[in-house]
Amino acid sequence: MTAAQIFDLAGKVALVTGASSGLGLRFSECLAENGAAVVLVARRRERLDALQARIESSGGRALAVEADVRDRAAMRAAFDAAETAFGTVTILVNNAGIGYAGRAVEMPEDEWRRVLDTDLDAVFFWAQEAARRMLAARKGGSIVNIASVLGFRVAKGVLAYATAKAAVVQLTQGLALELAFKRIRVNAIAPGWFVTEINRDYLLSEVGQLIKLGIAMGRFGEERDLDGPLLLLASDAGRYITGATIVADGGLVPVLRAG
Numbered sequence: 001m002t003a004a005q006i007f008d009l010a011g012k013v014a015l016v017t018g019a020s021s022g023l024g025l026r027f028s029e030c031l032a033e034n035g036a037a038v039v040l041v042a043r044r045r046e047r048l049d050a051l052q053a054r055i056e057s058s059g060g061r062a063l064a065v066e067a068d069v070r071d072r073a074a075m076r077a078a079f080d081a082a083e084t085a086f087g088t089v090t091i092l093v094n095n096a097g098i099g100y101a102g103r104a105v106e107m108p109e110d111e112w113r114r115v116l117d118t119d120l121d122a123v124f125f126w127a128q129e130a131a132r133r134m135l136a137a138r139k140g141g142s143i144v145n146i147a148s149v150l151g152f153r154v155a156k157g158v159l160a161y162a163t164a165k166a167a168v169v170q171l172t173q174g175l176a177l178e179l180a181f182k183r184i185r186v187n188a189i190a191p192g193w194f195v196t197e198i199n200r201d202y203l204l205s206e207v208g209q210l211i212k213l214g215i216a217m218g219r220f221g222e223e224r225d226l227d228g229p230l231l232l233l234a235s236d237a238g239r240y241i242t243g244a245t246i247v248a249d250g251g252l253v254p255v256l257r258a259g
Contacts, residue, residue, distance in 0.1 A: 006237040010035035013086045014234070015078065017069050017126060018096030020047035022196035023146065026223035027093050027230055032060035034231060037086040040064045041078050042096070061086065069096045069122035079129055090141035091234045092130040094123045097146065099161040112160050119164035120171070127175055131184055140183025144233045145172050147190040149249045165190075169245050176243030185242040187233045192249025194221035216251025 014031045018024035020042035032038045032055045040048045040062055048064035055062040063085045067074035082089050097119045100111045127143050134141045150158060151165035169188060176186040193211055195203050202208055203220055212220060229246045232238045 007231045007235045008035055009091070009231075009235055012036040012091050012234075013039070013082060013089050014091035014093065015039040015041060015082055015089045015130070016093040016095055017041045017122070019051065020044040022198060023191065023194065023223055023226060024093070024095040025051060026226070027095060028062070029055065030224075030227045030230055031091065031093075031234065032062060033058070034235070036091060036234075037061040038063075039078065039082040039086070039089065041067050041069070043068050069126065070117050072125060075122075075126060075129055079133055083133070088133055088137040088139055088141075089130055090134065090139055092126060092141070092143045093230070093234075094126055094143065094145045096122060097161075097164075099158060101157050103157065104159045107160065115160035116164055119161060120167050123168055124171055127171075127186065131175070131179055134184055135182055141185070142234050142238070143175065143179075143184065143186045144230065145186070145188040147172070147188040147245055149190050149192045149247060149252055151190060152247075172245060173243045180242050185233070185238065187238070187241060187243065188245040189226060189229050189233070190245050190247045190249070191226060192221055192247070192252045194223065194225070196223070214253050215249070216253060219250065221248065221250060 009031060014036040016024055016028045016038060019028045019040040028038050028040055028051060040051055042048055043066060045066040052062040052064040063081065065078045065081050067078050079089060098115055100115050123145055130143055145168050147168045148165040150162040151169050155162060172186050172188040179186060193203060226248055229248055
């Protein structure tokens with residue numbers, strides 16, 4: 001079997017949350033380029049429509065669905081729309097996420113709850129819904145949760161985000177254990193520092209240059225750097241991988257500074 005055949009996603013239906021920008025946008029393009037029909041989920045409808053148009057103009061299949069991942073009714077409606085258009089979702093990419101920058105002692109309760117609702121609770125409920133529908137359809141599938149290297153290490157000012165991402169790693173392992181016998185694989189990708197629309201100014205600042213000193217490869221990640229891990233976990237190439245978290249950080253090491 002050739003590499004193209006192993007990684008082929010023809011006949012698969014994928015759903016990507018947070019698909020309107022950043023890594024989620026690239027995940028959606030990558031899945032479509034490799035044959036999957038892709039359901040694009042995010043809050044910014046105009047961006048989703050533009051992405052759908054680009055995918056379709058390249059010969060792919062896509063469907064834009066506006067939804068806040070914290071809204072359970074909107075979640076169920078998104079899966080219903082996917083099934084109507086393409087069939088049962090067999091690849092879920094739990095990508096939507098937000099952060100909060102600030103000291104823990106000054107963090108408002110509603111900000112803590114907002115981050116955990118989006119970065120942890122929604123990951124569980126969307127994975128749960130996807131698994132329930134795969135089971136009902138008697139189909140296997142792949143759930144890919146997007147964690148972070150901050151789930152494995154301490155950093156100042158991102159406590160809620162790091163806590164949620166650490167929990168996503170454990171959640172991934174627990175779901176994998178429960179669902180493996182039904183041919184549903186659950187894995188995660190833990191990106192390091194990637195330049196996206198949200199953090200571009202920060203990473204290109206003086207602080208970002210200090211962060212770069214701690215990356216063995218000497219550069220920040222680019223969105224296409226995650227194509228390989230995503231395709232491995234979403235396709236039959238990863239058919240015997242479950243409960244794993246693939247770290248893609250360019251060789252991130254701690255930088256020790258005085259003061």
